[in-house]
Amino acid sequence: MERTLFQEEHSLLRSTFCEYIKKSILPDYPKWEKEGQVPREMWLDAGNQGWLCPTAKQEYGGLGAELLHSVVIAEELSYQGTPGFFISLHNDIVFPYLEQFANESQLRRWVPGCISGKTVLALAMTEPGHGSDLGRIETRAVLKNGEYVINGSKIFISNGQLADLFIVAVRTSSPERPHDGISLLLVPSDSPGFARGRNLEKIGLHVQDTSEIFFDDCRVPEENLLGEENRGFAQMMQNLQQERLFLAIGAVAHASGALQHTLDYVKSRKAFGKELSRFQHIRFELAEMATKIQVTQSFIDDLIPRHMRGEELTREVSMAKYWASDVEFEVCDRCLQLFGGYGYMSEYPISRYFLDARVQRIYGGTNEIMKELIARQLGI
Ligand SMILES: Cc1cc2nc3c(=O)[nH]c(=O)nc-3n(C[C@H](O)[C@H](O)[C@H](O)COP(=O)(O)OP(=O)(O)OC[C@H]3O[C@@H](n4cnc5c(N)ncnc54)[C@H](O)[C@@H]3O)c2cc1C
CATH class of the missing domain: 1.20.140.10 (Butyryl-CoA Dehydrogenase, subunit A, domain 3)
Structure with a gap:
């Protein structure tokens, strides 16, 4: 099908990425399916090749590419039958939270790792009791002595076993309209009180690591608030x-x-x-x-x-x-x-x-x- 959206540069990008999938992803894909996740080395390799967060600004080490660049990468992974390597979740779904809401010091701290594959991203909204009705989430964060103390759990979190940085939706207040009391926090996986559950067994997407995650008096500094408090929804x-x-x-x-x-x-x-x-x-x-x-x-x-x-x-x-x-x-x-x-x-x-x-x-x-x-x- 003739598509008018793309230019010559995108066709070149598509064929280069297609070759990369055929050479570096497809041969080991069945092995990763058995292991239930894509190895870290592949994330680092993808980063090294420029496939991660291409829209990141040059001042943080990115390519500063337009979104169409990312569209080509997302399309090709799916077209070739390798959608379970969740580069698109990292690039197009979670990274935009940093691009749009992170302050300068958060950007400087996290973006270079997102580009290199050292920092794999995940987005944690869903809870065991609340999926579609996101406004009612119960995982709570209380600000004490300059730290958010988080208690609760999340389920079905993609990249959950591998991720180094989780963007977590938490309840920071209990207003009449529950949606108005939600905030987003940046939770590094080495935060005290953070734990990963098992890699959940699924009927498909076998290379994708999907997990429950737990917060038991998990502490992150106040500076890890992403955007404004209570504006998370x-x-x-x-x-x-x-x-x-x-x-x-x-x-x-x-x-x-x-x-x-x-x-x-x-x-x-x-x-x-x-x-x-x-x-x-x-x-x-x-x-x-x-x-x-x-x-x-x-x-x-x-x-x-x-x-x-x-x-x-x-x-x-x-x-x-x-x-x-x-x-x-x-x-x-x-x-x-x-x-x-x-x-x-x-x-x-x-x-x-x-x-x-x-x-x-x-x-x-x-x-x-x-x-x-x-x-x-x-x-x-
Ligand atoms: C493989 C996988 C990966 C995922 N990755 C992530 C992730 O990275 N981060 C994350 O936060 N979440 C993730 N999710 C969670 C996913 O977004 C939720 O499962 C989804 O939003 C549905 O929520 P639920 O499972 O609680 O179903 P429920 O909300 O309990 O819904 C059950 C059924 O009821 C229907 N239903 C609910 N409310 C209504 C309504 N008002 N009207 C009509 N029908 C309704 C639903 O459509 C569904 O058919 C993932 C899920 C899977 C399976």
């Missing part, structure tokens, strides 16, 4: 636009990758004396999927520059996240079916596309919550 809402846009970007790229694998397969696999690609049903299946992908891609490509210009896109981005992740799951499921029994075998990448796709309808705000947001924007 508004800060999260502000950044959810980019989070959901990038989930949609990854979803449609992942669906495209699954389709490409399937196109290659149906041209070579034979049944009843001819290639699968010559059966009308299979041709129509693929034609329908390609159409859905292209329509979805056009919608997302319209949103990317508008997001970059700073437009408020709550309605459109909610639509894109829900729509693209539904299309992704449908495409991966239908593609797997066209592989027959081989599609169910772990050694065939299409099985991983299918398994990794499922969670996209759940995290970043479930698709039901996206529909709630859309309905509200419709004035009902």
Whole structure:
């Protein structure tokens, strides 16, 4: 599909990163899946190659690249079937919290490590009792003698085993509207009273380390407040636009990758004396999927520059996240079916596309919550 969004420099970047994935990520991916995480050396290598936080400003050692650079990286990881290496969470979802809300000394302290891979990032909002209703979180932080003392726990935290710096949503006051008492704290993993739980076993995204984390009188200095006290909910809402846009970007790229694998397969696999690609049903299946992908891609490509210009896109981005992740799951499921029994075998990448796709309808705000947001924007 011809896309007008990108320039020559982005095509070059895409082919270089694609080569990197084929050479440095894909060969060891099955091993990392068994280990349940991507090794630290890979994060450092990715940092060394310039794949981490490309939008970071040059004064902190970054490339100062525009967001499209990051879009290419996120798309290619998903397209190649390696979305579980959560570079995009680090680059596009958590790092923007530092870019937007950190003060000068916080930026100087943390950004260089985010670029090099020495500081892997995680965002801890969800709690065992509160996922969709984020406004009611209970993990509490009390300011005492110049330190925040944190008690509570978070669950399903991506990069949870590896992360060195957690951006944690905590309750700092109990106003009538619970949303107004939330703040964001920077919690380094070596803070006293901080502990990681086990690496949770999941049905897909096996290379992703997803964990529970615990705060037992965990102490961080007052200077680790990110932005203003009690403004955390508004800060999260502000950044959810980019989070959901990038989930949609990854979803449609992942669906495209699954389709490409399937196109290659149906041209070579034979049944009843001819290639699968010559059966009308299979041709129509693929034609329908390609159409859905292209329509979805056009919608997302319209949103990317508008997001970059700073437009408020709550309605459109909610639509894109829900729509693209539904299309992704449908495409991966239908593609797997066209592989027959081989599609169910772990050694065939299409099985991983299918398994990794499922969670996209759940995290970043479930698709039901996206529909709630859309309905509200419709004035009902
Ligand atoms: C692999 C993985 C990685 C994750 N990574 C992170 C992370 O890095 N950081 C983080 O903070 N969180 C993370 N999450 C958590 C994720 O964002 C939550 O699981 C999600 O927001 C849903 O919350 P919940 O699981 O508590 O479900 P619930 O909120 O209990 O929802 C259960 C069901 O009820 C539906 N529902 C809830 N409220 C409504 C409503 N008002 N109207 C209609 N339906 C509703 C939901 O859509 C869902 O179907 C991750 C989750 C997974 C599975």
